[in-house]
Amino acid sequence: MPPLMKTSGALNLESIRTRLAGARGRAYWRCLDEVAETPEFQDFLHREFPAGASEWPDGFSRRGFLQIMAASFALAGLGACVKQPLEKIVPYVRQPVELTPGKPLYFATALNFGGYAQGVIATSHEGRPTKIEGNPSHPLTHGGTNVFLQAAILDLYDPDRAHAVLRAGQPSDWETFVSAMSEAMPGHQAKGGAGIRILTETVTSPTLHRQLRDLLVKYPAAKWHQWEPLTRDSVREGARLAFGGFVDLQYAFEKAEVILALDADFLFTHPASLRFARDFAARRRVQDASSAKMNRLYVIEPTPSMTGSVADHRLPVSAQEVEDMARALAQQLGIAAESGPTSHDPWIAAVARDLQAHRGAGIVIAGEAQPPAVHALAHLINAQLGNLGATITSTAPIEPAPVNQVTSLRELIADMQAGSVELLLMIEGNPVFTAPADLGFTEALARVKTRVRLGSDENETSRHCHWHLPAAHALESWSDARAADGTVTLIQPLIEPLFQGKTPHEVIDALTQQPGRESYDIVRAYWQGQGWTDFETQWRSALNDGFVPNTAAPSRAVKPAGIPPPKTPHTHGKLEINFRADPTIWDGRFVNNAWLQELGKPFSKLVWDNAALVSPALAQREKLSNGDIVELKFHGRTLRAPVWITAGQAENSVTVHVGYGRQRAGRVGTGVGFNAFALRDTNGLWGGDGLELRRTGDVHSLASTQQHHSVEGRDIFRAGTLAEFAANPHFLNADREPPPSPEDTLYNSGEFKYAGYKWGLSIDLNVCIGCNACTIACQAENNIPVVGKEQVGKGREMQWIRVDGYYRGPLDNPEMHHQPVPCMHCENAPCELVCPVGATVHDSEGLNVQVYNRCIGTRYCSNNCPYKVRRFNFLEFNAGMTPVQKMAKNPDVTVRSRGVMEKCTYCTQRINAVRIVAEIENRKIRDGEIVTACQAACPTEAIVFGDLNDPSSRVVKLKAQPLDYLMIGELNTRPRTSYLAKLRNPNPELPS
Amino acid sequence: MVAVATIAAAGWATNAVFWSPYTTYQRVPQEQPVPFSHKHHVGGLGIDCRYCHTSVETSHYAGLPPTETCMTCHSQLWTQAPLLEPIHRSLATNTPVQWTRVNDLPDFVYFDHSIHVNKGVGCVTCHGAVNEMPLMWRENTLYMKWCLDCHRAPENHLGPRDEVFNMQWTPPGDQAARGRDLVQKYHVQTARLTDCSVCHH
Numbered sequence A: 001m002p003p004l005m006k007t008s009g010a011l012n013l014e015s016i017r018t019r020l021a022g023a024r025g026r027a028y029w030r031c032l033d034e035v036a037e038t039p040e041f042q043d044f045l046h047r048e049f050p051a052g053a054s055e056w057p058d059g060f061s062r063r064g065f066l067q068i069m070a071a072s073f074a075l076a077g078l079g080a081c082v083k084q085p086l087e088k089i090v091p092y093v094r095q096p097v098e099l100t101p102g103k104p105l106y107f108a109t110a111l112n113f114g115g116y117a118q119g120v121i122a123t124s125h126e127g128r129p130t131k132i133e134g135n136p137s138h139p140l141t142h143g144g145t146n147v148f149l150q151a152a153i154l155d156l157y158d159p160d161r162a163h164a165v166l167r168a169g170q171p172s173d174w175e176t177f178v179s180a181m182s183e184a185m186p187g188h189q190a191k192g193g194a195g196i197r198i199l200t201e202t203v204t205s206p207t208l209h210r211q212l213r214d215l216l217v218k219y220p221a222a223k224w225h226q227w228e229p230l231t232r233d234s235v236r237e238g239a240r241l242a243f244g245g246f247v248d249l250q251y252a253f254e255k256a257e258v259i260l261a262l263d264a265d266f267l268f269t270h271p272a273s274l275r276f277a278r279d280f281a282a283r284r285r286v287q288d289a290s291s292a293k294m295n296r297l298y299v300i301e302p303t304p305s306m307t308g309s310v311a312d313h314r315l316p317v318s319a320q321e322v323e324d325m326a327r328a329l330a331q332q333l334g335i336a337a338e339s340g341p342t343s344h345d346p347w348i349a350a351v352a353r354d355l356q357a358h359r360g361a362g363i364v365i366a367g368e369a370q371p372p373a374v375h376a377l378a379h380l381i382n383a384q385l386g387n388l389g390a391t392i393t394s395t396a397p398i399e400p401a402p403v404n405q406v407t408s409l410r411e412l413i414a415d416m417q418a419g420s421v422e423l424l425l426m427i428e429g430n431p432v433f434t435a436p437a438d439l440g441f442t443e444a445l446a447r448v449k450t451r452v453r454l455g456s457d458e459n460e461t462s463r464h465c466h467w468h469l470p471a472a473h474a475l476e477s478w479s480d481a482r483a484a485d486g487t488v489t490l491i492q493p494l495i496e497p498l499f500q501g502k503t504p505h506e507v508i509d510a511l512t513q514q515p516g517r518e519s520y521d522i523v524r525a526y527w528q529g530q531g532w533t534d535f536e537t538q539w540r541s542a543l544n545d546g547f548v549p550n551t552a553a554p555s556r557a558v559k560p561a562g563i564p565p566p567k568t569p570h571t572h573g574k575l576e577i578n579f580r581a582d583p584t585i586w587d588g589r590f591v592n593n594a595w596l597q598e599l600g601k602p603f604s605k606l607v608w609d610n611a612a613l614v615s616p617a618l619a620q621r622e623k624l625s626n627g628d629i630v631e632l633k634f635h636g637r638t639l640r641a642p643v644w645i646t647a648g649q650a651e652n653s654v655t656v657h658v659g660y661g662r663q664r665a666g667r668v669g670t671g672v673g674f675n676a677f678a679l680r681d682t683n684g685l686w687g688g689d690g691l692e693l694r695r696t697g698d699v700h701s702l703a704s705t706q707q708h709h710s711v712e713g714r715d716i717f718r719a720g721t722l723a724e725f726a727a728n729p730h731f732l733n734a735d736r737e738p739p740p741s742p743e744d745t746l747y748n749s750g751e752f753k754y755a756g757y758k759w760g761l762s763i764d765l766n767v768c769i770g771c772n773a774c775t776i777a778c779q780a781e782n783n784i785p786v787v788g789k790e791q792v793g794k795g796r797e798m799q800w801i802r803v804d805g806y807y808r809g810p811l812d813n814p815e816m817h818h819q820p821v822p823c824m825h826c827e828n829a830p831c832e833l834v835c836p837v838g839a840t841v842h843d844s845e846g847l848n849v850q851v852y853n854r855c856i857g858t859r860y861c862s863n864n865c866p867y868k869v870r871r872f873n874f875l876e877f878n879a880g881m882t883p884v885q886k887m888a889k890n891p892d893v894t895v896r897s898r899g900v901m902e903k904c905t906y907c908t909q910r911i912n913a914v915r916i917v918a919e920i921e922n923r924k925i926r927d928g929e930i931v932t933a934c935q936a937a938c939p940t941e942a943i944v945f946g947d948l949n950d951p952s953s954r955v956v957k958l959k960a961q962p963l964d965y966l967m968i969g970e971l972n973t974r975p976r977t978s979y980l981a982k983l984r985n986p987n988p989e990l991p992s
Numbered sequence B: 001m002v003a004v005a006t007i008a009a010a011g012w013a014t015n016a017v018f019w020s021p022y023t024t025y026q027r028v029p030q031e032q033p034v035p036f037s038h039k040h041h042v043g044g045l046g047i048d049c050r051y052c053h054t055s056v057e058t059s060h061y062a063g064l065p066p067t068e069t070c071m072t073c074h075s076q077l078w079t080q081a082p083l084l085e086p087i088h089r090s091l092a093t094n095t096p097v098q099w100t101r102v103n104d105l106p107d108f109v110y111f112d113h114s115i116h117v118n119k120g121v122g123c124v125t126c127h128g129a130v131n132e133m134p135l136m137w138r139e140n141t142l143y144m145k146w147c148l149d150c151h152r153a154p155e156n157h158l159g160p161r162d163e164v165f166n167m168q169w170t171p172p173g174d175q176a177a178r179g180r181d182l183v184q185k186y187h188v189q190t191a192r193l194t195d196c197s198v199c200h201h
Helices: A013-021 A032-036 A039-046 A062-076 A152-156 A174-190 A206-218 A233-243 A273-282 A319-332 A345-357 A372-384 A405-417 A441-445 A504-511 A519-528 A535-545 A616-622 A722-727 A773-781 A789-793 A830-834 A860-864 A908-920 A933-937 A954-959 B002-019 B038-044 B067-074 B082-093 B113-118 B123-127 B144-151 B175-185
Strands: A105-113 A116-125 A128-134 A196-200 A223-226 A248-251 A258-262 A296-301 A313-316 A362-366 A392-395 A423-427 A450-455 A467-470 A479-482 A488-491 A575-580 A612-614 A628-634 A637-645 A653-657 A687-699 A719-721 A759-764 A802-808 A815-821 A840-842 A848-850 A943-947 A977-980 A982-984
Touching: A013 A032, A013 A616, A105 A488, A105 A535, A116 A488, A128 A152, A128 A773, A128 A933, A174 A467, A174 A504, A196 A206, A196 A405, A196 A504, A206 A223, A206 A479, A206 A504, A206 A519, A223 A405, A233 A362, A233 A372, A258 A319, A258 A345, A296 A319, A296 A345, A313 A345, A319 A345, A319 A372, A319 A575, A319 A687, A362 A372, A405 A441, A423 A504, A450 A504, A479 A519, A488 A535, A504 A519, A519 A535, A612 A616, A616 A637, A616 A687, A637 A687, A719 A722, A722 A982, A759 A954, A773 A802, A773 A933, A830 A840, A830 A860, A908 B113, A933 A943, A943 A954, B067 B082
Parallel strands: A196 A223, A196 A423, A258 A296, A258 A362, A296 A313, A423 A450, A450 A467, A575 A653, A612 A637, A719 A982, A759 A977
Antiparallel strands: A105 A116, A116 A128, A116 A479, A248 A392, A479 A488, A575 A687, A612 A653, A628 A637, A628 A687, A759 A943, A802 A815, A840 A848
16 A cells, blocks of 8 residues: 555655755755655645545445444444443462562663663563663663663564474474483584584673583584674774774763764664763753853764764765775874875864864764774774773773674584584574675575574574574573673563573573573572672672672773774775664564564654665666665675665665565564665675666655654754854744743633642753654553554554654755654643543643543544644554563553544653652652653653752753743643754854 | 433433443442452451552552462361362462452553552442441442542541541541541642543553
8 A cells, every 4th residue: 555645756856955055044844745845745734644544444445334334333232332341350379578569560680782781670560571761770871771672572572472492393392402402412522512503693691601611611622603793893803903902992972072973873873872872962961051061073974873963063975985084084183094085175174173172082983884994093093182091991892702703604604514513503693684695604504414593583594493492582581791881780580481481591501411400590600600709699789780880891901003904995886885773673683573663763764664775866866766666786686675865865875774574573574674684795794885776667665754743844943053052042032932921812821720740841952862762662651552554654653752853954964853742731732622522631730631531533632733742543553462462561551442542641650650659658759750751761861851840850940941942832832841952063164 | 202202211221221230230249259258357357458458558459369368367267168169279279269350440540549548538438338248249339420529529538547447437427527637637639639640541
């Protein structure tokens, strides 16, 4: 079914360019159709819900509907809808002592992101986890989370998870596997384990490492390989080039005044990104005009990233050009690096001067997609500038056994191909799908005598295995892991494995013939051997706090070798391809997570799909429109993909996100998108030039939420520069009308006195990086359903808080901004006046309350809302839930049915829970006691909730700042949600 | 005329059905796997509500006793009684007893016991004379209208906190005056009590 807004052929990009060039003032645009002002878009805008949004799904006419309903009306009868059915109430047999039924318990644990631990606190209702929050005490994450951590709950309750041990595709059991291994292992032992290979992803677990080491001692000829598709090989090799060995670098962004990111999305893809985001925000936040200081971020990258979107200066350049520019910069700073002229020499010179002016307070960081030479150059530059040792410290590698993963995989495949591998154990991962296409993993795998995979899903790789073992989710496991700074977190389970899952620890034990130890015993045994003074107390402490204190890796000073690396060879083709981590499904492991599939990717806001991102210039040359399918040819392999025109994309670069196009990924993920891994080989792991692109003439319908809920160019987003702010703190209000007075209304302005609590929310646009953690957190907390691609195409996505993207400036390199939009909770709410049944009402603390049981679905409230924050359940989106899927729901929030309007409630269930406790204890609610889901999730603390009647509360102080503004305040809706305008800190030497 | 009369009659009939015990379950004893008698245990033996309903002062959910609680006495008393066989079997097989829920609210209503109990609303006020019920029934309709009757005027129903678990407590003659004092003393936020967000989220 095509999306509801058809575009009439190719957009006239040239005219868009002209229009943007002539734009004066603060004209923000959201999508190309908006700027082009196509008649289709104008039509699309004028309707609250796009034409046909209220139509029944395809293939079902109004007549058909009435026919079916006539039958059910006749059968319905009165009794069925009047009397509440009797239910059962089921207590425990033996109630756990620490559990007060009805009150959730919170457990600190960690989830894995990129192999490294991210400390979290999981909320557990009657023994089942329902929500993930950050752990504010964790030294690395400081309480932030990202979309993957927030969506982990849905992965836990995924009905497509592996349910049972499979032997050759037939259900078996764990005992059979263990006995099969017991029989086989003595034979392996006799050969010293020569035929045994273990393949894992990146490992930071001290316990797992010890088990693998012990296994390798027991079977000296066995080998352990590591591979994951978004490998950090370049980072490791770059450090080796610069420092002579593997070294991990710790970046202290809170100390950095000038940052240069060389294709480095350090706010999102780095294992320490949550910490970086918080620290970066701390130097970005502007509290008051007198002491306003901001850091300055320069980013050069081929494709828009979150880090790029918050940059003060961003240059879209091809990935190869990044190295040229890094060399030129190194030259400017006095490092004898092989370099030549680039097309951005003045820019580089200005950056060099800025970095020099902030010696010891700068950071130059390269991204994992850049070749090792760029990383080495960055290290040399940092050393030259005195940053090494100041803002950047070095430690021994956090990974206990770091390797070059491509080499490791290559060796494994060579052994498999030669037939010398008799037993291959794979722990998680999906190498059949993710291994580089030129290595021939699948063919080599066929030559392995016994293949075993421990995995949470029976994926493409498991299909080729003799044994598939169901993996326990992190929330079901005892384990441990290290964060990117080395801090150890003991991973503790919140629920018994739902599907008889096993942890890697238990599987390795089966190979080393330990007498059936459980993970709890294995992990405890390891830590008991670490010489803690009072083991029991420290163990319980570590579990309570969520980390083991003083386990951060100690600094180890290093000096770079000083020899600049040789140039990475280029072939200087016309077009370049970039393989990048997908911002919502990472490397494909989350394709079956419906929340993440429905999350609009930053900038394109595509859902349920991936696209080849092309620049407007390239689209113009090749006459491409959004959705046109092109054939990409790279190193002799071809792939068909739809394109998406991306403002800010480097002119001759095409970005493809990996991980989609899976064929065995469960009911949500199978067959969605196209498989970029098919093009990826070891000669261009992260991309390269020599790409050929050819229009095929076919079209694929893509669903994007970028155009939805557009507020038609009104005064929504405000931004300025630090200089303007310093000169006049009220500069943003200078040319605007003041908001109307409260009495300026036909209705009774004194109806609500707000003498008690007066709730308000402040969102700081200066620190929002557009990561969307708030969106998924809200979805998890409030039981927000997923609607699917077709429904999103009709504008029916259900997320209560959305992060809107705005651009300003020229098409090829615009400013990019993010604006989270929850319900404004207007004091003069337009929605409340028009509800015929009183389902949307105002409460005495200022919340705009949506009463689901009263709503009859006229949708007039949504029509009247100027902010478009209301969501309607057009269909029964919660139909057909399996019992396991029901477990993911938060019991404190109503699950809405068809025909009911819903919207952000300022997490009223959390407000109520805190208020009840405060009233019982006979005290006022303290500032910071109520934390909304979006506030808790945000890694940069952009969202702050609190009591406006409490003069000492954070939110009052934020709203008192001159940068505070109301969205379309002149409508006199008097919203309780306000924004702090975004400031940039451009370098006066560079054109902004 | 006939049409008007028919509609009026239909309306009256619906209303009658809607308020009848068939629909409201008011005063209809419900069948249970074990015919637990509050009259015997509370009225006869004098066991306090909180012995079994343990979380009524700390949680929204009052708590239904786990099998273990029954066994605190019934591991010694009436061990051979056929009526108690489901309890013994529950403990032996580690399977909970599935009781029929008597006091139930729709899923979109979030009622919190702890706040009511802490503000002086007695158990008998809502649940009736439980100490006289040989089999549990719902004493009041628990309809929203019934809840609002108190939420709009809590002074008519509040009692001192130390009388909350007293089955014999009834509102005294000067309840209105005493109630107003209690509303003050217990800081009941009357302005807020009729906000929809108090019970619906």
